[in-house]
Amino acid sequence: MALTSDLKKQSQLKEVAGIPLQTATVDNWSQIQNFEAKPDDLLICTYPKAGTTWIQEIVDMIEQDADVEKCQRAVIQHRHPFIEWARPPQPSARNAKDCMVSYYYFQRMNQVLPDPGTWEEYFEAFIDGKVGWGSWFDHVKGWWEKKDRYQVLFLFYEDIKKDPKHEIQKVAQFMGKNLDETVLDKIVQETSFEKMKENPMTNRSTVPKSILDQSISPFMRKGTVGDWKNHFTVAQNEKFDEIYRKKMEGITINFCLEL
Numbered sequence: 001m002a003l004t005s006d007l008k009k010q011s012q013l014k015e016v017a018g019i020p021l022q023t024a025t026v027d028n029w030s031q032i033q034n035f036e037a038k039p040d041d042l043l044i045c046t047y048p049k050a051g052t053t054w055i056q057e058i059v060d061m062i063e064q065d066a067d068v069e070k071c072q073r074a075v076i077q078h079r080h081p082f083i084e085w086a087r088p089p090q091p092s093a094r095n096a097k098d099c100m101v102s103y104y105y106f107q108r109m110n111q112v113l114p115d116p117g118t119w120e121e122y123f124e125a126f127i128d129g130k131v132g133w134g135s136w137f138d139h140v141k142g143w144w145e146k147k148d149r150y151q152v153l154f155l156f157y158e159d160i161k162k163d164p165k166h167e168i169q170k171v172a173q174f175m176g177k178n179l180d181e182t183v184l185d186k187i188v189q190e191t192s193f194e195k196m197k198e199n200p201m202t203n204r205s206t207v208p209k210s211i212l213d214q215s216i217s218p219f220m221r222k223g224t225v226g227d228w229k230n231h232f233t234v235a236q237n238e239k240f241d242e243i244y245r246k247k248m249e250g251i252t253i254n255f256c257l258e259l
């Protein structure tokens with residue numbers, strides 16, 4: 001308990017160009033900024049809680065031709081290290097409302113991120129981009145505007161949820177892989193929420209409780225589209241939609257908010 005609250009106290013974020021980030025990231029920023037990708041590197045660029053772990057597992061399963069044993073070689077955060085963790089594009093977007101709810105629970109259970117406060121407080125902080133890794137709006141707008149200029153595959157969490165086979169096929173094509181039907185079906189099965197929730201290489205169960213306290217909220221929490229409806233009040237929803245319209249003006253992007 002003491003360790004937990006000490007970590008929480010040290011979990012204040014610092015900023016780079018106005019974007020709140022973890023202290024270790026900010027302290028190593030020059031090294032991170034100098035990262036040079038190799039021509040065949042594949043970057044997964046997700047807003048927190050948008051389905052990072054899901055797309056990481058899908059990409060690894062594609063690379064390994066659905067060899068489950070090979071995908072068990074290490075935990076997901078080692079198979080696909082985070083550049084900004086200073087131990088070192090494929091943006092995946094998830095609708096802002098579900099991201100907000102998922103992030104709120106994550107900040108409650110993650111002892112190295114600041115305490116999110118009440119849901120009402122968090123709602124305001126998220127809208128203002130005063131959360132780790134900054135504004136959802138800036139992330140999505142930034143990548144959406146760049147997607148046609150670079151070799152970028154823009155994916156939506158909600159689409160993967162709706163038709164995983166079709167979306168996984170799209171990722172494989174982007175990676176230049178031709179998957180036969182059996183391999184594809186296996187990837188769909190192995191990357192389902194239920195399977196990944198039970199898989200110690202993806203469910204973060206190997207991370208100590210002093211860092212991720214899964215008794216507060218599991219890392220693999222619900223994995224659904226539309227959980228925001230259980231959290232947003234009518235007034236919050238109206239306010240959010242108004243802000244969304246303003247911030248996303250001129251962006252022709254359609255997020256699915258329920259299935």
Ligand SMILES: Nc1ncnc2c1ncn2[C@@H]1O[C@H](COP(=O)(O)OS(=O)(=O)O)[C@@H](OP(=O)(O)O)[C@H]1O
Pocket residue numbers: 046047048049050051052053054098101102103105106191192193194196219220221222223224227
């Ligand atoms: N296979 C699969 N299917 C559906 N949903 C899945 C899957 N794997 C992870 N998830 C859900 O994604 C949310 C976690 O997002 P991230 O992996 O981006 O989190 S993190 O930023 O890396 O901490 C988190 O969402 P919530 O359940 O809404 O909290 C996870 O449950």
